[in-house]
Amino acid sequence: MKEFSVLAIDLAKEVFQLHATDKGGKVMMKKKMRRAELLAFVANIPPCIIAMEACGGSHYWGRRFLEMGHEVRLISPQFVKPFVKSSKNDANDAEAIVEAALRPSMRFVPVKRKEQQDIQNFHRIRERLIRSRTALSNECRGLLHEYGIVIPKSISKLMKLLPEILENETELLTPLSMKVFRSLIDELKLLDERIEQYDKEINEIFKASHEAQRIQKIPGVGQITATAIIAAIGDPRSFKNGRQFSAWLGLVPRQNSSGGKTVLLGITKRGDSYIRKLLILGAKSALYRAPLKEDSRSKWISNKVTTKGNNKTAVALANKNARVIWALLAKKEEYKMAA
Numbered sequence: 001m002k003e004f005s006v007l008a009i010d011l012a013k014e015v016f017q018l019h020a021t022d023k024g025g026k027v028m029m030k031k032k033m034r035r036a037e038l039l040a041f042v043a044n045i046p047p048c049i050i051a052m053e054a055c056g057g058s059h060y061w062g063r064r065f066l067e068m069g070h071e072v073r074l075i076s077p078q079f080v081k082p083f084v085k086s087s088k089n090d091a092n093d094a095e096a097i098v099e100a101a102l103r104p105s106m107r108f109v110p111v112k113r114k115e116q117q118d119i120q121n122f123h124r125i126r127e128r129l130i131r132s133r134t135a136l137s138n139e140c141r142g143l144l145h146e147y148g149i150v151i152p153k154s155i156s157k158l159m160k161l162l163p164e165i166l167e168n169e170t171e172l173l174t175p176l177s178m179k180v181f182r183s184l185i186d187e188l189k190l191l192d193e194r195i196e197q198y199d200k201e202i203n204e205i206f207k208a209s210h211e212a213q214r215i216q217k218i219p220g221v222g223q224i225t226a227t228a229i230i231a232a233i234g235d236p237r238s239f240k241n242g243r244q245f246s247a248w249l250g251l252v253p254r255q256n257s258s259g260g261k262t263v264l265l266g267i268t269k270r271g272d273s274y275i276r277k278l279l280i281l282g283a284k285s286a287l288y289r290a291p292l293k294e295d296s297r298s299k300w301i302s303n304k305v306t307t308k309g310n311n312k313t314a315v316a317l318a319n320k321n322a323r324v325i326w327a328l329l330a331k332k333e334e335y336k337m338a339a
Helices: 035-042 056-068 077-084 090-101 113-146 155-168 175-208 210-215 223-234 242-248 274-294 296-308 310-331
Strands: 006-010 015-021 026-032 051-052 070-073 253-255 264-267
Touching: 006 090, 015 035, 015 090, 026 035, 026 090, 035 056, 051 056, 051 090, 051 296, 056 070, 056 264, 070 077, 070 090, 077 090, 077 274, 113 175, 113 223, 155 175, 155 264, 175 223, 210 223, 223 264, 223 274, 242 310, 274 296, 296 310
Parallel strands: 006 051, 051 070
Antiparallel strands: 006 015, 015 026, 253 264
16 A cells, blocks of 8 residues: 555545545545545555535544554645636645645634534524524514504513513504414524523533633633633643634734735634624623723723723633633633632
């Protein structure tokens, strides 16, 4: 069996494109392979670097290849794209993956364990239920507006006021419309119950995770954020420092610098948008409590709000929290409250 230095696999559902090179970069193999054949093929080659784009199914394949003794490098698709030569096709994509995998400064995505993906499942379904509840409440308010009834933008107010409206607004609403709105209330209640159930499941996961409990002590980081981060990052030592972790979450400024002149723009918004959102929302909650405290961290927040405003301060605090989270996880330290 030939010894490959790097084997790149362009993942798909059924037919994969393989591209292998030796230590000198010479192409040793280019071929398509069906899904059913891939594991047996990889199991019978000597250990090598296996590179793939971080996409659907990549963590499954990564786990299987690690079990076989190979080194797995998952690369974000945005870092592979610049290496694609000429037209985009499977063969060119696989070749580009090899080129990207060999770059000394390339950043790789850590392979997720099954336990991490289990936690991510809860978060993704919970987030989808919340979006559905928001869409349903907006639909309900919009339909009520057509009958001349206006309810404030709050799901709790909608759930409180709608039953009263169905009892009292008999002149504005028809019997058929009342039937529709009662079914919408039942649907909203069902969504609330399902979200509450997922919250309980995530709470149990939080109680079982010492790492999640450690980072939850940071002001602005709650149970939902803590468990989502633990599920997402895998080994924190795969990031060189806290800034790299923050950049992975898209919380650092974009640069448009040239000729020695540094120009910083808004944040990059790369990486996991769900965790970035949770960190920023948590930071906003910390902003409101800062004026009531006298520690150095709260004073920094208050001063930042005065000069930069709430939104920019919330992003800056989310960035700071991300770096603290990396330090706690990578160095296995406990959070110390600011003096």
